[in-house]
Amino acid sequence: MNEHDSVIRVNGVVKRYADLCAIDGISFAVQGGETVGLLGPNGAGKTSTMRALAGLSPWDQGQVSVAGLDAATEGRRIRQIMGVVTQHDGLDNELNVTQNLELFGYLAGVSRTAVRRRAREVLEFFSLTGRATDDVDDLSGGMKRRLAIARALMIDPEVIVLDEPTTGLDPHSRAQVWEKLAQLKSAGVTVLMSTHYMDEAAILCDRIAIMDHGRILALAPPHALIERYAGGQVVEIRLDGAERQILRDALRASGVKWRELGALFRVLDGDTDLTALQELAGVRIERRATNLEDVFLRLTGKELDDE
Ligand SMILES: Nc1ncnc2c1ncn2[C@@H]1O[C@H](COP(=O)(O)OP(=O)(O)OP(=O)(O)O)[C@@H](O)[C@H]1O
Numbered sequence: 174m175n176e177h178d179s180v181i182r183v184n185g186v187v188k189r190y191a192d193l194c195a196i197d198g199i200s201f202a203v204q205g206g207e208t209v210g211l212l213g214p215n216g217a218g219k220t221s222t223m224r225a226l227a228g229l230s231p232w233d234q235g236q237v238s239v240a241g242l243d244a245a246t247e248g249r250r251i252r253q254i255m256g257v258v259t260q261h262d263g264l265d266n267e268l269n270v271t272q273n274l275e276l277f278g279y280l281a282g283v284s285r286t287a288v289r290r291r292a293r294e295v296l297e298f299f300s301l302t303g304r305a306t307d308d309v310d311d312l313s314g315g316m317k318r319r320l321a322i323a324r325a326l327m328i329d330p331e332v333i334v335l336d337e338p339t340t341g342l343d344p345h346s347r348a349q350v351w352e353k354l355a356q357l358k359s360a361g362v363t364v365l366m367s368t369h370y371m372d373e374a375a376i377l378c379d380r381i382a383i384m385d386h387g388r389i390l391a392l393a394p395p396h397a398l399i400e401r402y403a404g405g406q407v408v409e410i411r412l413d414g415a416e417r418q419i420l421r422d423a424l425r426a427s428g429v430k431w432r433e434l435g436a437l438f439r440v441l442d443g444d445t446d447l448t449a450l451q452e453l454a455g456v457r458i459e460r461r462a463t464n465l466e467d468v469f470l471r472l473t474g475k476e477l478d479d480e
Pocket residue numbers: 190193194195213214215216217218219220221222260
């Protein structure tokens with residue numbers, strides 16, 4: 174990557190809350206037109222990182238810049254080119270849908286005529302035109318989320334930061350948001366987003382940063398993460414009559430490492446010889462291609478059960 178093409182640059186950022194290090198020395202860059210996803214367990218530091226970028230909370234060490242503007246001193250100018258969708262919508266319940274958009278536009282310095290036109294455009298873009306005069310309270314959760322993203326587009330941003338854009342949405346609404354984000358990407362908008370959905374990350378992101386404990390553990394394209402951290406296949410074993418303990422004993426005797434996820438036993442090394450298990454009655458063994466969830470569990474999860 175040519176670092177001069179980077180639209181977002183985060184360099185050695187540290188953010189502390191009393192004794193807790195929410196961001197523990199993070200550095201990364203997002204190129205113009207690229208979509209980068211932050212993936213990590215609750216408390217990993219995703220929101221803290223995005224809030225620093227958006228100028229919503231100060232940090233203790235390091236540098237952050239957006240489009241060459243220093244976020245520590247040029248927050249106002251950054252907000253003119255960067256849309257921000259926070260984890261919680263922050264919509265004004267006293268105002269209707271259109272008023273929410275227009276007020277946001279005025280506050281961001283967009284002219285009166287441009288605000289009106291832009292509000293109509295973003296409502297159309299998010300299929301909310303029919304709701305233009307509804308109270309925000311009357312919208313469903315998914316509609317509110319779409320409105321929050323629509324609001325971030327009021328400034329026609331070059332960069333957009335979205336903290337969990339589709340959390341709580343039904344599959345249809347999520348797919349709608351994905352389509353809109355894909356359209357923004359085609360238009361050349363640079364995107365930094367966080368998500369807890371592995372499919373969303375795989376579909377939308379050019380590169381994914383796996384975060385935990387305020388650090389980036391890995392940053393690469395989805396397929397590269399899978400190749401590097403998850404291997405080719407995993408084996409999943411379900412009980413189909415056999416006792417849980419019998420399967421555990423058989424796995425231990427085979428010398429493999431496994432993880433129990435509810436009713437599922439997962440052996441991460443798909444090349445393991447499981448002949449002995451195949452002879453066991455009452456278990457169903459399936460091999461499947463690895464995915465980002467395997468990467469996530471490997472990098473952020475507990476050590477595999479190996480006793
Ligand atoms: N205002 C605050 N005061 C004190 N601690 C905070 C504050 N905001 C965040 N933290 C702590 O900082 C750490 C990182 O939180 P952050 O919200 O960035 O995580 P996250 O990755 O966004 O998690 P989630 O997936 O739950 O949204 C957590 O341990 C959290 O408790």
